[in-house]
Amino acid sequence: MEIKDLSDFLRADPRFTTRRKWLILSELVYTPTGEKVEEGFRYFTCSVEALTAALERRDFAAIAKLPFALDDEGEPDTSAVRLDLAYTASGAFAAFQPVEFREHVPTCLSASMVLEGAEARALRDTLREIDQSA
Secondary structure, eight states, X not given: OOOOOHHHHHXXXXXXXXXXXXXXEEEEEETTTTEEOEEEEEEESSXXXXXXXXXXXXXXXXXXXXXXXXXXXXXXXXXXXXXXXXXXXXXXXXXXXEEEEETTEEEEOSOOEEEEHHHHHTTHHHHHHHOTTO
């Protein structure tokens, strides 16, 4: 069974719709709240096992403490280990998927994890801290 990447998973899920923005742009919307879904990522310098173990435990505080990939100036950088994120501003929804680059090809390591309601809202600030694209 092929694992869909986070973006494809969300676009196929009935809890989400695509809303046109301007003539050629569109945005993904979490239907229960009508909010735009923010998609982001974070690169880490730890082993992929450290990331996946923390994700399986749903230990997001531990994920926020894993070493982020930074360049010589301390700015966000890339690495072989990435966590893809999707969330709403209110925290009503959050999703995660670990990715490892194998021979420069992104490989999804597990199905997307989706959190909603109180569990997702508890992560609102942590997600902004983790998301290097924000």
